[in-house]
Amino acid sequence: MSFSFEVLKTRGASRAGIFHTPHGSIPTPAFMPVGTLGTVKTLSPAQLGETGATMILANTYHLHLAPGEDIVAAHGGIHQFMDWSGPILTDSGGYQVFSLDQLRTLDDDGVTFRAPNGDRVRFTPEVATRIQNDLGADVIMCFDECPPAQAPYEDVVKAVARTTAWATRCQIAHRRSDQALFGIIQGGRFEDLRKRSAQELVALDFPGYAIGGVSVGEGAALIQQTVALTAPLLPAHKPRYLMGVGTYAELAQAVSCGVDLFDCVLPTRLARHGSALVQGERWNLKNAPFRRDYTPLDPTCPCYTCTHFTRSYLCHLIRSQEVLGLTLLALHNVTELVRFVQGLRQRILEQRS
């Protein structure tokens, strides 16, 4: 059996467990940083490893555009290509249905994107699944339609129907038993649609489920509300993955709802934009007071950045636009969120039954 999920302990709705994959096990709850996307990254896999991350996320759409799944496959798969021996998850490209709204056309069969070089790129459930089979990540995602937060009810009805239909097609197209194909729940902010989506996808019996269609511009309160109503709809004995979240508050709240896996661009993006995540807060390291702050970013953090450099130095690197500044901040931010979620896990485990 390549994949299994065991719940070690529960505390209310929250839970700590272990998710086993062909490339190793992930103690959950776990935060998965974005490890590669085909465009920009400021952390090497070695540095990513230092953060304590066990599983990382890569992106199907971007890797398809460059370098192309054939090249990744020729390397023997994405693990070898990027030298990450731990578990990897690829997103399907469904999020790009949302984020590249102006650059794509949608129909019942799939999506046609306009790539940066002008090419028309056609994604269908079958294509997205095939590409992910070629990339070779441990967990792959169904190709879904992710509508924006403000989408009207009727649009979300359609998105749910498509997402279910596409999930079935992904399942049929999927050809590798050493990869777990996860279903993605849609339904926007509508409770009945979340229920419908969950019901339809649970019936398809995926080995894991993601809560999708969240963090698409709706604000924290709605995210938490959606997570709270969707998480309980998912099978308790399978991993639950909240896509695209997030912040301290949302991570904590989602864990309390029984979510096991998370990914988010925030720690790396904030780093590249000069911000640090420190003990529950976001700091803009460019701000003047940091120029003469000779203390570590976070004295309690074990990361290389915090154990070797001052806020003053980081401030200087960011202001001088040194790439090292982005790297050091990314290293810290990812470490911070990994640790934060690990801390939530510890608290569950240390609970007396």
Place this chain on the structure above:
RNA sequence: GGGUCGGUGCCCGAGUGGUUAAUGGGGGCGGACUGUAAAUCCGCUGGCUUACGUCUACGCUGGUUCAAAUCCAGCCCGGCCCA
């Protein structure tokens, strides 16, 4: 010494008679960022005032004009060329 081009807000640099506190950059100050179109994007950036507003500003001094950073004269300073 002669000729010539030029001196603009923290810096660079537009503007060559009137909607000009003065285009753009940079710098400075601050903000945003949630399955990465994002090492990106957005504000503010002469003083005083909560604001209406008002004062001070385009090397200096004077002049022309209803009106000048913009035209004229002299002076000061800088670049280049000639002696």
